[in-house]
Amino acid sequence: MPGTFLGFPFDEEIFNQTWSDAPDPVKTAMIQSGALVEDAQIASMIQNDGNFYTIPFYNVLSGDPDNYDGQTDINTAETGGDSQSGVVFGRAKGFTARNFVAELTGSDPMGNITRNIARYWQKQDQTRLLQVLAGVFSVTGTSGNAKKWHDNHVVDLGSTTATPYKIGITDLNDLATEAMGDNKSLFSLAIMHSSVAKTLENLQVLEFWKQTDANGIQRPLAIASANGYTVIVDDGVPAAPVGGSGDNKDLTKYTTYLLGGGVIRTAPGRVDVPSEVERAASKNGGQDTLYTRIRKTFHPNGFSFTPPTSGYSGSPTDAQLAAAANWAIKFDPKAIPMAQIITNG
Numbered sequence: 001m002p003g004t005f006l007g008f009p010f011d012e013e014i015f016n017q018t019w020s021d022a023p024d025p026v027k028t029a030m031i032q033s034g035a036l037v038e039d040a041q042i043a044s045m046i047q048n049d050g051n052f053y054t055i056p057f058y059n060v061l062s063g064d065p066d067n068y069d070g071q072t073d074i075n076t077a078e079t080g081g082d083s084q085s086g087v088v089f090g091r092a093k094g095f096t097a098r099n100f101v102a103e104l105t106g107s108d109p110m111g112n113i114t115r116n117i118a119r120y121w122q123k124q125d126q127t128r129l130l131q132v133l134a135g136v137f138s139v140t141g142t143s144g145n146a147k148k149w150h151d152n153h154v155v156d157l158g159s160t161t162a163t164p165y166k167i168g169i170t171d172l173n174d175l176a177t178e179a180m181g182d183n184k185s186l187f188s189l190a191i192m193h194s195s196v197a198k199t200l201e202n203l204q205v206l207e208f209w210k211q212t213d214a215n216g217i218q219r220p221l222a223i224a225s226a227n228g229y230t231v232i233v234d235d236g237v238p239a240a241p242v243g244g245s246g247d248n249k250d251l252t253k254y255t256t257y258l259l260g261g262g263v264i265r266t267a268p269g270r271v272d273v274p275s276e277v278e279r280a281a282s283k284n285g286g287q288d289t290l291y292t293r294i295r296k297t298f299h300p301n302g303f304s305f306t307p308p309t310s311g312y313s314g315s316p317t318d319a320q321l322a323a324a325a326n327w328a329i330k331f332d333p334k335a336i337p338m339a340q341i342i343t344n345g
Helices: 012-021 040-046 099-105 109-136 144-153 171-186 194-202
Strands: 002-005 008-011 036-038 052-058 081-087 089-098 154-156 189-192 206-212 218-226 229-233 239-241 252-259 264-268 275-280 287-300 303-305 327-329 338-343
Touching: 040 052, 040 264, 040 287, 081 287, 089 109, 109 287, 109 327, 109 338, 144 154, 144 171, 144 327, 144 338, 171 252, 171 338, 189 194, 194 206, 194 218, 194 229, 194 252, 287 303
Parallel strands: 036 264, 081 303, 154 338, 189 229
Antiparallel strands: 002 008, 052 081, 089 287, 189 252, 206 218, 218 229, 239 252, 252 338, 264 287, 275 287, 303 327
16 A cells, blocks of 8 residues: 655555566566466466465376277276476565665665666576576486486586587587477577577577667667577576686586476465565664565476475575475476587587
């Protein structure tokens, strides 16, 4: 309901709507890419309460048919099912502005906070999304779908020697074919570091899209095309220094993702007070604090999250989201358009 903030009218509902709608297409390109879509079914499960949800599904029908010759009995197979589960994470952050700072410098620190809170949370969303991807791409096994997933959807070509392996002309297509076979058309997006994009650009297989401004001047965007995929360039993807000593110490291993549109589902969880302001008249001579809270889910379709048996307090930490032990594959990997390749550029 409307109130006051720093002596001015402050409507929390309007602020929360503005917070949610503010875009940040450069710093959080993965969030804006289209791989992440809101799921109405999940939203309906968590909009009122809860931090865990389960989605049932039917197994694919299988088995050999019987010969229909008028004398052979028809055998039957009962249809089966399974389920996948997801988790809601919650995060909160407060930002404080001292009145004396504004009075002394003529600046507007609280105004800066409110203008940039959406960008802050979108960057945090991308951090959570990367933790989820780290978790599911670490899933492995010695048999079944887990082994197929790790063998075909996770490719590490990043060298730890003095001779780096840089992404090649056919690597994205090879990865898509290895991961999905005749289903590879489900892939639509490639998300990569600018160093990897530069390599493909130098190989003349990547072309950045251009935008023409009101003055007729063309400028390149952080979106491109390569091998038929829309390429999102975002330096927020994993880039890990190899380290060590000798000739390999300056090498970096970059992760490139191939994703299908909507392969990661999201929905907001219930938060009764997304934002509120508090004035502490005596603290530091007087200061104002804006508190913000979010609860949401990022669910890779085809996987289940199981809360750990210890150290879990109703909202998973980043480490728990990134832990392979907390994730299990539920679909045939050929039905999950997600794959990653690691190179040195």
